Amino acid sequence: MATEPLLVAENLHLRFGTTVALDSASVAVHAGEVLALMGPSGSGKSTLLHCLAGILHPDAGRVTYAGRDLTAMHDSERSALRRTELGLVFQFGQLVPELTCLENVALPLRLNGAPRRAALRSAAAWLERLEVSDVAGKRPGQVSGGQGQRVAVARSLVTRPRVVFADEPTGALDSLNGERVMQLFVAAARETGAAVVLVTHEARVAAYSDHEAVVRDGRVRTMEHVR
């Protein structure tokens, strides 16, 4: 690709005690692309995703976002970036149980200082976009797994981030439901121009990506050469 990648990880190393989770992992994400991270269980996919999202700090190596060194940033600067330019979707438990689904989606906007009414209006539009307007007033404990995931996707996109990170976003869903979530997720991301970095072990989910990178033993093999 001709353009500079938006997000680059170079030679990341990370250990948990004696476990080597990342062993010189490198990967590049371009603006607007959907990248699937695949690979066996325990290979380091989630760890890599967390490093890319600035949630985990690698022992060595560098993560660069839009030309800025994420690994050298102050914590406050990094959290500000996470709030405004990055979005997250995880498999479980990411919604605040005390808030309604609508309030959950509005939350990132509120944290960024948006007025309550504007935030709720925007949140409602996103719930509609993900076809779950009907659960707006319910709490996360009162909705199905698939509905909850759609709400989480809406919440990840509400701030119009430039990159959304998703770890097994369809993991707990049956294949029909999981696919619908992926369809809506990818369509919405493309509409807002957000790049998506997606961890999945399901080929049918990965088929919604533009490219895949395979993580194995803490290293990444990109499949550029076969394209």
Place this chain on the structure above:
Amino acid sequence: MSVGHALLGLLEGGPRHGYDLKRSYDERFGADRPLAYGQVYSTLARLLKNGFVEVESEPGAGPERKRYAVTDAGVADVAAWLAQPEKPEPYLQSTLYTKVVLALLTGHDADAVLDTQRAEHLRLMRELTRRKDGGDLADQLVCDHALFHLEADLRWLELTAARVQQLAAHVRP
């Protein structure tokens, strides 16, 4: 199945008689379909013509006493075959299994064989997914059928990838 490539790969272990080669092939890959002698010799004749094998004759020997050795061109041909993904289609696993075993036997990267094939499968799955999302119910059902089959292949690839080390210990003498 590319019997020619399999034979070439086996010859990388050292020159052999046609009979030996057939036995070795049958042991590793011929579970449900052993090679006929005729096929072994016709395949070797073709490989000889293409310069992928050469013959070391023993004095006064008939055709069955010829020893075949793989040439550099033959080694390169195996490498090219291993690097090339297979067209995704049903019952591919026997070809892929052969490729993985031969990669291990000949010192090629077996993970790369599997990753290349995964990429090829995913490429087709992406195409089908796009067609499905833009299509009517009939398109969706047709594409889903193909997608489920490709997914099954891919799961097998994942499983094999996870067991490559085990397989390596098993196939290497």
